[in-house]
Amino acid sequence: MIATRKLRRARVLIAGCGDVGLRCAPLLTQRAAAPRVIALTSQPARAAELRAAGTTPLLGNLDERRSLRRLAGLASTVLHLAPPQKSGSDDLRTRALIAALSRPRRSVARMATAALGRQRAWRGWFRATFKRRAGATKRASIVPDRVSGAVVRRLPIRVVYASTSGVYGDCGGARIDETRRVRPDNGRAKRRVSAEMQLRRATRRGAMSASIVRIPGIYAANRLPLARLQKGTPALAAADDVFTNHIHADDLAAIMVLAIRRARPQRVIHASDDSELRMGDYFDRIADAYGLPRAPRVSREDAEAQLEPMMLSFMRESRRLKNTRLRDELRYTLRYPSIDDFLSGVMSGITTGITSEPATSRAK
Structure with a gap:
């Protein structure tokens, strides 16, 4: 009977188990009738870390299809958190994952x-x-x-995909919902659109039941632009600045797990908090909370000459995400409705163990 219960235990596969994936794992395992969580990794050295998080590591590389053969029939639910490869307009990693999950399990x-x-x-x-x-x-x-x-027949695999709000391109600061037509401006966003389309097609043909979560800039205690501020990297002047959206990593992990049960197939959800901040104001709030100098402000023309291409690509896109579906359909209450709610804990001395990371720590 014990062996039978183990065989019947639900399984969740996390593809791309980085920081957010590690935050998802305890939310999946620390509940009644918890599923077995399997973390796909291409790095054998991470096995101990993944086991400590309550997952079962599985060696496989989305860039090597032959290493993914064991994924067929392995899990009924997949959290697809893996980013695309760094070049091209087609997301080959998502293509490889869909092929592996769809393969009949002989x-x-x-x-x-x-x-x-x-x-x-x-x-x-x-x-x-x-x-x-x-x-x-x-x-x-x-x-x-x-x-x-x-x-042999199986129900469609449940897939929740972590995409990016970058698929919309520049919206001129407009408030947008999930029905906005995608218009990717760079290769990174085009690969994300490719992944979304692949998952939609797989859902239409019955191979899986996929939902899409579009994610803006991710922040947390270990994902703040402190090094950028310490270095004195400039931000855009108010006249040229763009609206940017954010989500705390803990809120994002909870949203991804909740989407498994509550997000509709083929549905897009914005995983965004309630704030409407310009990018420079976001940097200023963090600098003030940590007692750092505010970033100097420069014109867009000067920024083009001083900043790296990755940061410039974010500074060319301005939009404000509506999160109505997050509240009404997923029925999720944000732990951190804005960056100010998080930073109030920092300023009160509640948040500890702060480390710095470049400001480009968003869904890419």
């Missing part, structure tokens, strides 16, 4: 056939021992006599 049929053989052998021994007559009443069978398609 071992299911082999297991059923083997079980049927064992059952028939047991019946023969039982009849020989107790001299059962050929016309004796047939006993109920645990494993059916035929390995039909019904035995």
Whole structure:
């Protein structure tokens, strides 16, 4: 019975188990009837870290399709948190993951056939021992006599994909909801659109049931632009500044886990907090909370000459995300409705263990 319960235990696969994935793991495992959480990793050195987080590490690389063969039939639910590769307009990693998840799991049929053989052998021994007559009443069978398609057939895999709000491109500071047409401005966003389209097509053909969570800039105690502020990297002057959106990593992890049960197939959800900040104001709030000098402000023309391309790409896009579906459909209450709610804890000395990270720590 113990073995049977283990086999029946639900499984969740996390593809791309980085910082957010590690925050998702305890939310999945610390509840009644918790599923077994499997973390796909291409780095054997991370096995201990992943086990400590309550997951079972599985070695596989989304850039090497042959390493993904064990994913077929492995889990009924997938949190797809892996970013695309760094070049091209097609997300080859999502393509490889869909192919691996959609592949028929032949071992299911082999297991059923083997079980049927064992059952028939047991019946023969039982009849020989107790001299059962050929016309004796047939006993109920645990494993059916035929390995039909019904035995092998599986329900569509549930997939929640972590995309980016960058798929909208520059919206001129407009408030937008999830029905806004995508208009990616760079290769990074185009690859994200490619991933979304692949998952939509897989859902339409019945291979899976996918929902999409579009994510803006992610912040947390270990994901703040402190090094940028210490270095004195400039921000845009108020006249040229852009609206930017944010979400705390803990809120994001909770949203991803909740989306497994509550997000509709083919549905897009904005995982964004309630704030409407310009990028420079966001930097100023963090600088004030940590007692650092505010970032100097420069014109867009000067920024083009001084800043790296990654940061400039974020400074060319301005939009304000509506999160109505997050509240009404997922029925999620934000732990940190704005960066100010998080920083109030910092200023009160509640938040500890702060480390710095470049400001580009957003969904890419």
